[in-house]
Amino acid sequence: MFEIALEVKKAQPVVFIRTRTQIDKLPELLEETSTKINRFIKENGAKATDVLYTRYHDGSMVGNEVDVEIGMPVSKELQGVGEIKCSVIPEGKYVAATYKGDPDELEKAYDGILKWIDEADLTPSGAYFEYYYGEDENAPAEEFTAKIVVPV
Numbered sequence: 430m431f432e433i434a435l436e437v438k439k440a441q442p443v444v445f446i447r448t449r450t451q452i453d454k455l456p457e458l459l460e461e462t463s464t465k466i467n468r469f470i471k472e473n474g475a476k477a478t479d480v481l482y483t484r485y486h487d488g489s490m491v492g493n494e495v496d497v498e499i500g501m502p503v504s505k506e507l508q509g510v511g512e513i514k515c516s517v518i519p520e521g522k523y524v525a526a527t528y529k530g531d532p533d534e535l536e537k538a539y540d541g542i543l544k545w546i547d548e549a550d551l552t553p554s555g556a557y558f559e560y561y562y563g564e565d566e567n568a569p570a571e572e573f574t575a576k577i578v579v580p581v
Contacts, residue, residue, distance in 0.1 A: 436578075437522055438523055442505060442506040442517050443516055445515075446499055446512050447514065448497065455495070466513065469507075479501070482561070484559075486556050522581050542579060556580075557579050558577070559577055
């Protein structure tokens with residue numbers, strides 16, 4: 430289902446929109462935000478260097494609402510405009526797990542990664558990321574692939 434590894438990452442410029450949303454509205458928000466971000470990247474002469482990600486702030490949901498950053502790693506630093514912000518994911522150590530399977534069971538990957546972090550005597554040091562690969566609403570659930578990345 431998933432493998433866990435410690436990665437050392439270089440600083441990565443990103444373009445994102447941060448908002449609060451109901452968890453059940455997240456899929457349509459991802460699609461809408463992806464369109465806006467991709468257009469912004471193209472208009473500003475940059476290129477995406479990875480797939481769309483979500484970064485969950487606050488560490489937990491409040492009721493059914495989540496504070497989420499939806500973004501895309503890019504080839505160069507840009508200046509944000511309006512709701513579109515630009516930043517850099519800092520260089521550092523990250524524990525990552527690539528999960529492939531039913532998205533309703535993604536929580537098992539989180540449980541595994543947090544157990545791995547604890548056993549490695551590491552401490553999470555920031556908001557978690559999920560990168561989505563091969564996202565296709567018509568694909569079978571077992572084709573869903575996501576990479577969970579936790580800074581330590």
